[in-house]
Each structure stands twice: as structure tokens, then as C-alpha cells.
Amino acid sequence: MSVFALGLNHTTAPVDLRGRLAFAPEQMGPALQALRSRLQLNVPEAALVSTCNRTELYVAAGAAQAQVLVRPVVDWLAEQGGISGGQLLDHSYVMEDRAAARHAFRVASGLDSMVLGEPQILGQMKQAVRMADAAGTLGTTLHQLFQRSFAVAKEVRTSTEIGAHSISMAAAAVRLAAQLFEDLSQIKILFVGAGEMIELAATHFAARSPKSIALANRTLERGERLATRFGGEAMRLSDMPNRLHEFDAVISCTASTLPIIGLGAVERALKARRRRPIFMVDLAVPRDIEPEVAGLGDVYLYTVDDLSALVQTASEKRQAAVEQAEAIIDAGVQSFAHWLDQRGAVPLIQALRQQADDWGAAELVRARKLLARGEPVEQVLEAMARGLTGKMLHGTMAELNAADGDERQHLADTVSRLFLRQGPRGGDPRPGR
Known part of the structure; x- marks a missing residue:
């Protein structure tokens, strides 16, 4: 394989x-x-x-x-x-x-x-x-x-200490927000989505005791469960554009295949905020926030790639x-x-087992016929043992007899490893020695 x-x-x-x-x-x-x-x-x-x-x-x-x-x-x-x-x-x-x-x-x-x-x-x-x-x-x-x-x-x-003090994307977002706002306890934060990443982000931001937390999600019930955990408010995703102006920070990560926060909605929010800045983090792939939003003068928009420099500094x-x-x-x-290499021998092992089963079945049929004819059990068992031994060694003996020189020596060494692991009663297992 x-x-x-x-x-x-x-x-x-x-x-x-x-x-x-x-x-x-x-x-x-x-x-x-x-x-x-x-x-x-x-x-x-x-x-x-x-x-x-x-x-x-x-x-x-x-x-x-x-x-x-x-x-x-x-x-x-x-x-x-x-x-x-x-x-x-x-x-x-x-x-x-x-x-x-x-x-x-x-x-x-x-x-x-x-x-x-x-x-x-x-x-x-x-x-x-x-x-x-x-x-x-x-x-x-x-x-x-x-x-x-x-x-x-x-x-x-x-x-190892590879995971010690790991700074996640969520923690990196908090660091960036702290650079923009003097006091995170005075800001209002909106989380968009209710998945694992949003839960992590909310956990990190909640530790800074922001002024308020809101969570917008397509399914209100799921959003309410997560918002309640952080003492926040839940809203429907469809209500978010009209309330965007209320928030100083927006962290978004949904599974949407298209942007859910458009340029027009952010422009209207900035106008209502009288140009007070908005910190935005788009943790989604594909994007939740239209890329054009980054061009607005009072918006600080970061994607997962933008966070990499901050993260790598800590990872050093x-x-x-x-x-x-x-x-x-x-x-x-x-x-x-090693396991994969062994898997490559599976077909050969299966073929060997099948061959041995076929030999055993043939000798068993022969033995039953002899017993049915009244042959002594001891003689039948000896005949069956000789028959199995002959079948198992026939191919090996034929190859040894047909081989010459180095090929014969190499084959003899292989046969010795396979059939004479204990050695032939103190003698050299190789032919002619």
C-alpha cells in the first residue's frame, strides 16, 4: 500500500x-x-x-x-x-x-x-x-x-513544552484589540457565529470584562446558549446589519460560503458611530467580511493571515x-x-496460507479414503505426514537443485533462515558443507 x-x-x-x-x-x-x-x-x-x-x-x-x-x-x-x-x-x-x-x-x-x-x-x-x-x-x-x-x-x-503558553488566534485577537483600545472593559463586542472558534474568542475577550457582549447567529437558540454562558445578549443574524453601529469590536467566524458583513453595512455603521473606529476580526475561511471593508478609514480589519506575525513572535x-x-x-x-512495508506482504501471506490449506485439505481427503478402505490409522497418519512434507518442500528442493553458483548460495541462506532456524543438529545448514 x-x-x-x-x-x-x-x-x-x-x-x-x-x-x-x-x-x-x-x-x-x-x-x-x-x-x-x-x-x-x-x-x-x-x-x-x-x-x-x-x-x-x-x-x-x-x-x-x-x-x-x-x-x-x-x-x-x-x-x-x-x-x-x-x-x-x-x-x-x-x-x-x-x-x-x-x-x-x-x-x-x-x-x-x-x-x-x-x-x-x-x-x-x-x-x-x-x-x-x-x-x-x-x-x-x-x-x-x-x-x-x-x-x-x-x-x-x-x-515536550511545544504547547506551553500557546497563543491561539483568539488570544492574538485580544492582543490586537488591546493595542487599539486603551481599556477593553469599556468596549462593546459582537461575536458572529456560535462555533468552536467563536467560543474560544468569547472566552478570551470575556476574561477582560468588556462593557457588553452580544452574539449573532443564524440559529437563535444555539446563539442564546453561548451568549448566556458569557452573560451576553443573543440576536438573529438577520438583525445584525441594523445594529452593527452599536459595537466597538466585531469578531466573526461562521461556515457561510459568502460574506455576511458587507461594505455597505459597515459604511452605515461608521456613519452612525460618527466615525468612531471599529475593530474587526474575520476568522472565517471563506471570508465572512467583504475584503473591501479593509479600505475604510476607521475600520481595523484583520484576517487569520494578518494574525500570523503576532502569533509567530510568541512561537519563537x-x-x-x-x-x-x-x-x-x-x-x-x-x-x-515498517507497518506499511508489512502490509505489502499481506497478499503473499494470504496466498501462502491458502496454498497450505489446499495441501492440507488434499491430504485429508486422501487419508479419509485410506481409512475407509480399512488401512491402519498409524500408517494413514504417517502417509499424511509424508504427503504434507513432500508438498511443502517440493518447490524449495526444485529451486535449490536448479540454482547455480551465487544464486544457489543466496537461496540456500534464505532456505536456512526459513526452515532451519535452530540449525541442523549442529551442522552447517547449507548444502555441500
Whole structure:
């Protein structure tokens, strides 16, 4: 078996391109099934990881099949974003076998994240595995790859300081807001969405005791549950444009495929605020806030990519732990590669077992006939033992007799390892010695 990973992330592709190739959780299963249908080959294993910082496809298939699958997978993924395969390759990476495993382990451990050591990616990868399993595209090889990546990530987190003092996107947003506003306890904050990222952001901002918190969500009930937790107010998403002027800070992260905060709504809000500034953070991929909003003079708009410089400054303090984490990952890659190599011998092992079963069945039929004719049991058992021994050794003996020179010596050494592990009663197991 062979594994390859095709992906793009925050280091290879801008946020707008990542947005075009992002998949919401409910889209992952149908997407994987569509990919499998497109390939029209023996069904390969496939899993899709999609976050605000990356979209990656992991595919496992027979070694020869995997080689011819790369380009069709590239073209399929490119179509999802309405771009050409060549454009996608300009902003993506393809990794195979050991390199693919190393990449998966680094991603799960937070070493490939915009926030070094951030823990959210591990939960997102586990969700990707559940989605692939539900879609019927998670086979033995990818199951092993991801389970091993989770085990490596756990060891990295417990054995190193890679996750210590991790500054998440939410914490970075708080830092930026603190640079704009003298006192965060005097500002009104609006959170748009009710997912995990908004929950994290609200947790960080709530720790600064802002003047008020409001949460706008498409489903009011879900929004109310989260708003209540932080002592805030919930509103319908449809009411947000008319109330945008009330808030000094807006943090948005929804699963919408189109912007939900437009240029016109922000312009009206600024007019109502008499040009008092608005701090805005768009954590969504695709974007929740129209990019043109950044051009307004009194708006301070940041995307996930804009936060990277602040995040990386903090991550430099943990570089000493990276080497230790990489050593753990190296060991994990070595173990997975060994398992993958063993998987390559599975068809041969199955064929050997089937051959042995066939020999045994043939000798059993012969023995039963002899017993039915009244032959003594002892003689029948001896005949069956000789028959099995002859069948098992016939091919090996024929090859030894036909081989010459170095080939014969190499074959003799192999036969000795396979059949004479204890040695032939103190003698040299090789013929003629």
C-alpha cells in the first residue's frame, strides 16, 4: 500500500484561495463520495481535512495505483474551487508515504500550524476521520495513519513544552484589540457565529470584562446558549446589519460560503458611530467580511493571515521544544513505515496460507479414503505426514537443485533462515558443507 497527501495551507496559499477550497463539515462526506465516484477505480481510501488554515486530502491505494491517482485527485480538488489543476499545484504540496506520514504527524502535533502547538487541529483531524468513516472511505491504512498521528500528538504534548503558553488566534485577537483600545472593559463586542472558534474568542475577550457582549447567529437558540454562558445578549443574524453601529469590536467566524458583513453595512455603521473606529476580526475561511471593508478609514480589519506575525513572535520562544517533538515524530514515522512495508506482504501471506490449506485439505481427503478402505490409522497418519512434507518442500528442493553458483548460495541462506532456524543438529545448514 501507498499513501499520499495533497494539500494547501497558510504558508502556500492566500486566505481567499483557501476559502475557495474550504469544506464545511456537512460537505466532507458527500465530497469524499464524489471523489471516489470520479476515480472509477478500485475504491481507494480517502480522508479530507479542512480548517481555516488548510485543506488536505489523504489517499491510500496500492503502490502502482497511487502513482496514477495523484493527477486525477489534483484535478478534482481544483474543480471544487473553480481553478485549474496547474493553479492548484502552484499553491499546494504532494507528499508520499514517509513524507505524507511525517506531515500528518506534524499537523496533528501542532508543528505545522500558524500557532505553534495549538491544540484545535487535533480535534479537527479527529472529526475528519469520523467523516471519512461515515462516508465509507476510511480503510485500514488511513485508519492506522491517523490513529498513529493522534498517539504521536499526545506524546508530543505530554513530553515536550511545544504547547506551553500557546497563543491561539483568539488570544492574538485580544492582543490586537488591546493595542487599539486603551481599556477593553469599556468596549462593546459582537461575536458572529456560535462555533468552536467563536467560543474560544468569547472566552478570551470575556476574561477582560468588556462593557457588553452580544452574539449573532443564524440559529437563535444555539446563539442564546453561548451568549448566556458569557452573560451576553443573543440576536438573529438577520438583525445584525441594523445594529452593527452599536459595537466597538466585531469578531466573526461562521461556515457561510459568502460574506455576511458587507461594505455597505459597515459604511452605515461608521456613519452612525460618527466615525468612531471599529475593530474587526474575520476568522472565517471563506471570508465572512467583504475584503473591501479593509479600505475604510476607521475600520481595523484583520484576517487569520494578518494574525500570523503576532502569533509567530510568541512561537519563537518555543523553538527549543521543536527538536524534541521532531524526534518523537521521526520514531512514529519509522514505525508507520515498517507497518506499511508489512502490509505489502499481506497478499503473499494470504496466498501462502491458502496454498497450505489446499495441501492440507488434499491430504485429508486422501487419508479419509485410506481409512475407509480399512488401512491402519498409524500408517494413514504417517502417509499424511509424508504427503504434507513432500508438498511443502517440493518447490524449495526444485529451486535449490536448479540454482547455480551465487544464486544457489543466496537461496540456500534464505532456505536456512526459513526452515532451519535452530540449525541442523549442529551442522552447517547449507548444502555441500
